[in-house]
Amino acid sequence: MMSRILTYRELLLAAIIIVLIAVFAYRAPGFASPESLANIFNDTAILIILALGQMAVILTRSIDLSVAANLSFTGMAVAMMNAAYPGIPLPVLILCALAIGAALGAINGFMVWKIGIPAIVATLGTLTVYRGMAFVLSGGAWVNQTQMTPIFLDAPRTSVLGLPVLGWTAILVIALIAVTFTRTVFGRTLYAAGGNPTAALYAGINVGRTRFFAFMLSGALAGLCGYLWVSRYAVAYVDIAAGFELDTVAACVIGGISTLGGIGSVGGAVLGALFLGVIKNALPVINISPFWQMAISGLVIIIAVLFNARQERRKGRLILRDAAKQRPSLVNAQAGGAAA
Amino acid sequence: MSVVQAAHHTLTPLLEMRGISKAFPGVKALDQVDVILYPGTVTALIGENGAGKSTLVKILTGIYQPDGGEILVDGAPVEFGNADAAIRSGITAIHQETVLFDELSVAENIFLGHAPRDRLGLVNWAAMNARAAALLTSIDAPISPYTRLKDLSIAHRHLVAIARALSVEARVVIMDEPTAALSYKEVEDLFRIIERLKKQGKAILFISHKFEEVYEIAEHFVVFRDGRSIGSGLLSQTGQDEIVRMMVGRSVEHVFPKVDVTIGNTVLKVSGYSHPTEFDNISFDLHRGEILGLYGLVGAGRSELCQALFGITRPSAGMVELEGRPIALHSPRDAIAAGIVYVPEERGRHGVVLQMPIFQNISMATLGKTTRAGFLRQAEEFALARRYAERLDLRAAALSVPVGTLSGGNQQKVVVGKWLATRPKVIILDEPTKGIDIGSKAAVHAFMSELASEGLSVIMVSSELPEILGMSDRVLVMREGRMAGTWRRDELDAETLVRAATGNV
Numbered sequence: 001m002m003s004r005i006l007t008y009r010e011l012l013l014a015a016i017i018i019v020l021i022a023v024f025a026y027r028a029p030g031f032a033s034p035e036s037l038a039n040i041f042n043d044t045a046i047l048i049i050l051a052l053g054q055m056a057v058i059l060t061r062s063i064d065l066s067v068a069a070n071l072s073f074t075g076m077a078v079a080m081m082n083a084a085y086p087g088i089p090l091p092v093l094i095l096c097a098l099a100i101g102a103a104l105g106a107i108n109g110f111m112v113w114k115i116g117i118p119a120i121v122a123t124l125g126t127l128t129v130y131r132g133m134a135f136v137l138s139g140g141a142w143v144n145q146t147q148m149t150p151i152f153l154d155a156p157r158t159s160v161l162g163l164p165v166l167g168w169t170a171i172l173v174i175a176l177i178a179v180t181f182t183r184t185v186f187g188r189t190l191y192a193a194g195g196n197p198t199a200a201l202y203a204g205i206n207v208g209r210t211r212f213f214a215f216m217l218s219g220a221l222a223g224l225c226g227y228l229w230v231s232r233y234a235v236a237y238v239d240i241a242a243g244f245e246l247d248t249v250a251a252c253v254i255g256g257i258s259t260l261g262g263i264g265s266v267g268g269a270v271l272g273a274l275f276l277g278v279i280k281n282a283l284p285v286i287n288i289s290p291f292w293q294m295a296i297s298g299l300v301i302i303i304a305v306l307f308n309a310r311q312e313r314r315k316g317r318l319i320l321r322d323a324a325k326q327r328p329s330l331v332n333a334q335a336g337g338a339a340a
Numbered sequence: 341m342s343v344v345q346a347a348h349h350t351l352t353p354l355l356e357m358r359g360i361s362k363a364f365p366g367v368k369a370l371d372q373v374d375v376i377l378y379p380g381t382v383t384a385l386i387g388e389n390g391a392g393k394s395t396l397v398k399i400l401t402g403i404y405q406p407d408g409g410e411i412l413v414d415g416a417p418v419e420f421g422n423a424d425a426a427i428r429s430g431i432t433a434i435h436q437e438t439v440l441f442d443e444l445s446v447a448e449n450i451f452l453g454h455a456p457r458d459r460l461g462l463v464n465w466a467a468m469n470a471r472a473a474a475l476l477t478s479i480d481a482p483i484s485p486y487t488r489l490k491d492l493s494i495a496h497r498h499l500v501a502i503a504r505a506l507s508v509e510a511r512v513v514i515m516d517e518p519t520a521a522l523s524y525k526e527v528e529d530l531f532r533i534i535e536r537l538k539k540q541g542k543a544i545l546f547i548s549h550k551f552e553e554v555y556e557i558a559e560h561f562v563v564f565r566d567g568r569s570i571g572s573g574l575l576s577q578t579g580q581d582e583i584v585r586m587m588v589g590r591s592v593e594h595v596f597p598k599v600d601v602t603i604g605n606t607v608l609k610v611s612g613y614s615h616p617t618e619f620d621n622i623s624f625d626l627h628r629g630e631i632l633g634l635y636g637l638v639g640a641g642r643s644e645l646c647q648a649l650f651g652i653t654r655p656s657a658g659m660v661e662l663e664g665r666p667i668a669l670h671s672p673r674d675a676i677a678a679g680i681v682y683v684p685e686e687r688g689r690h691g692v693v694l695q696m697p698i699f700q701n702i703s704m705a706t707l708g709k710t711t712r713a714g715f716l717r718q719a720e721e722f723a724l725a726r727r728y729a730e731r732l733d734l735r736a737a738a739l740s741v742p743v744g745t746l747s748g749g750n751q752q753k754v755v756v757g758k759w760l761a762t763r764p765k766v767i768i769l770d771e772p773t774k775g776i777d778i779g780s781k782a783a784v785h786a787f788m789s790e791l792a793s794e795g796l797s798v799i800m801v802s803s804e805l806p807e808i809l810g811m812s813d814r815v816l817v818m819r820e821g822r823m824a825g826t827w828r829r830d831e832l833d834a835e836t837l838v839r840a841a842t843g844n845v
Contacts, residue, residue, distance in 0.1 A: 182716075183715055183716050183718075184711075184714050184715055184716060185707050185711050185714050185715075185716060186714065187716075188700065188704075188707060188716060189707075191693070191696060191700075192693050192696065192700075192704055195693035195694070195695055195696055196690075196692065196693040196694065198690045199690055199691055199692055199693050199704075200693070200704070201652070201672060202650070202652070202672055202682065202684060202690055202691070203672070203676075203704040203705040203758065204671070204672045204673035204675075204676045204677075204705055205704070206671070206673070262693065262695055262696075263695055
């Protein structure tokens with residue numbers, strides 16, 4: 001399952017994306033040109049990176065609603081650092097972004113692991129808190145293009161082999177995350193802890209700590225995206241990427257990452273993000289209003305959830321059947337509970 | 341074996357179940373059972389864990405549909421397609437763990453799903469509370485209908501459950517181990533209510549392990565064993581010994597090929613092990629090559645004891661020594677490192693990650709062995725998985741298929757393989773053969789013997805007497821969280837164990 005590069009489901013999603021591109025290209029010639037496709041990928045790079053962080057969290061049966069707020073705070077922080085101390089080298093700023101993001105993610109993880117707050121509640125709280133912190137930090141002021149150094153702004157835009165560094169960054173992150181999820185102990189524990197927390201516990205895996213590190217990873221990637229976003233749009237203000245956390249969740253859901261944990265592939269999350277990216281880029285090209293874009297994105301998410309729900313229900317029956325096989329009395333008792 | 345024929349009864353049966361069968365994949369839960377209930381009479385349903393009692397209850401309450409046989413109410417055949425149909429036929433059950441709603445009031449709990457309505461179709465609260473109060477008074481329950489359920493004791497919750505059962509005009513009341521969580525005094529109160537229900541002409545099916553209670557409250561009995569009705573009749577004409585024999589009776593020796601193993605030195609020494617709520621002052625030694633059977637009724641604290649030995653729950657007192665050295669068990673990781681592993685009862689829930697491939701499940705507890713610097717080495721994982729799959733004769737299309745696609749017996753092998761891969765000294769098997777067919781059972785037992793002969797020490801939790809009697813070198817019986825005694829293999833007999841476990845000395 002995880003060892004295979006693309007599953008049937010991902011092939012289907014890839015095929016849908018290709019068909020979409022073909023349809024759009026028919027209506028708007030040039031949409032499928034290499035430059036245009038590179039542009040779409042580049043536009044989707046940040047969503048891809050965030051979706052991969054989100055995926056780590058979702059795999060452990062949690063959710064991180066604070067990624068966009070984390071992005072906003074970290075982006076503001078590095079932009080202000082850059083404006084105030086133009087001498088700090090860019091790699092140091094990027095490391096700072098990763099570290100600040102990871103720290104904010106660790107706060108989420110700590111609350112979920114040690115205090116036992118449900119992830120959706122904890123990160124709903126920090127969603128507001130981190131944006132508030134961004135406001136406090138900046139006093140509500142913007143950091144404008146003119147205040148940032150050229151290298152801070154230009155690095156992600158530099159084109160290498162026809163793709164900007166921003167796009168290459170996404171490719172690098174995809175590769176690193178793919179290796180991490182499929183080839184490391186941490187990756188395996190993510191799947192195990194989410195797939196069956198009890199079995200994972202019994203196998204000596206610390207489920208809470210695994211969740212903590214998933215949140216930290218998500219936070220670090222959000223921090224990185226903070227820099228990328230501010231640099232790409234050449235401005236930092238409190239409300240950047242407002243609501244973007246929902247896009248990351250949507251990308252994961254469309255890509256087949258089960259919200260029940262333990263199921264999903266890096267390829268799926270990336271394709272989910274690309275799907276949203278293609279829709280967002282294509283609809284304006286064929287003169288469909290942005291409001292339609294939102295409606296269509298929403299519709300697609302619902303369809304994807306239905307698709308997932310059907311798959312998971314099938315899985316559920318299998319579990320029930322096996323459980324019934326093992327101990328009819330227990331299943332009966334539960335069914336009795338539901339029926340009584 | 342002796343089968344007591346149902347005594348001639350002058351009353352006409354209220355409910356008859358004839359030749360009821362129910363199979364689940366791989367196991368026949370009920371095989372042609374007959375149960376007859378008479379109005380104004382308590383019938384006790386007696387049997388070991390897994391004898392099919394709960395399945396029968398679920399069929400009677402419409403949750404399961406039988407594969408064969410018929411149910412007659414007042415002599416007319418009925419079919420229960422769902423729970424509602426059974427309730428409308430006047431059959432209601434009070435479950436082992438009462439299924440009620442903590443945050444709702446007593447009256448709401450009693451009338452959930454059939455609350456009295458007013459003309460607009462809204463809940464008629466005044467009528468509901470008044471009727472709830474009347475029902476509670478009718479069973480002498482000193483409970484206000486307005487109280488929230490979470491504020492009630494367990495005994496009072498039972499009374500609410502009974503009131504709920506009566507609120508639907510039940511004629512047949514099934515009580516599935518209603519006294520399990522009750523004190524002596526509360527049981528007395530419950531029995532008074534049952535007497536009252538009898539006078540109202542209701543037929544009661546009373547499921548209990550406790551003979552004392554059965555003889556006090558019931559007139560008729562039915563004994564189930566391995567999904568069959570073995571005997572039935574009048575309790576006044578049947579002695580306890582006879583019922584115990586019906587529950588147990590079968591020749592044990594042939595089914596369980598326990599190989600004699602030379603018992604070695606003490607491996608695990610548990611002294612004064614206690615838990616705040618689940619068990620108290622448990623002490624035993626486990627030797628090299630020994631199989632220690634852990635017998636008791638459901639809820640006796642056996643699984644809880646094992647979970648503490650595996651570091652999942654913390655004991656409040658006592659100590660564990662492994663090969664002479666005291667060990668601290670704060671997490672399963674500690675236990676695995678020390679060489680203690682636990683194969684849980686519910687494989688799907690506790691044992692495997694169903695959507696993960698077989699090889700990843702097998703390597704899950706040994707990730708340190710198949711990795712280098714945090715990176716997985718898939719070739720080694722596969723080699724490890726292949727080794728244990730071959731050893732356990734695991735049947736699968738490939739080691740990369742999800743465990744969820746395997747049969748129950750093969751899933752069990754994955755779990756066992758995972759634990760053997762850690763090279764343990766002590767292996768705890770919780771109900772190792774529950775719900776698997778007789779052939780697989782024999783394989784599991786042969787394998788346990790093999791493990792023991794290789795020097796592994798085994799703790800086997802089992803509720804199946806034949807398995808306990810056949811496989812154990814020694815048996816520790818637990819009752820209500822305490823040790824009821826230990827017996828050596830040559831001292832074992834079924835009746836002693838049942839008496840120790842049920843408290844009928």
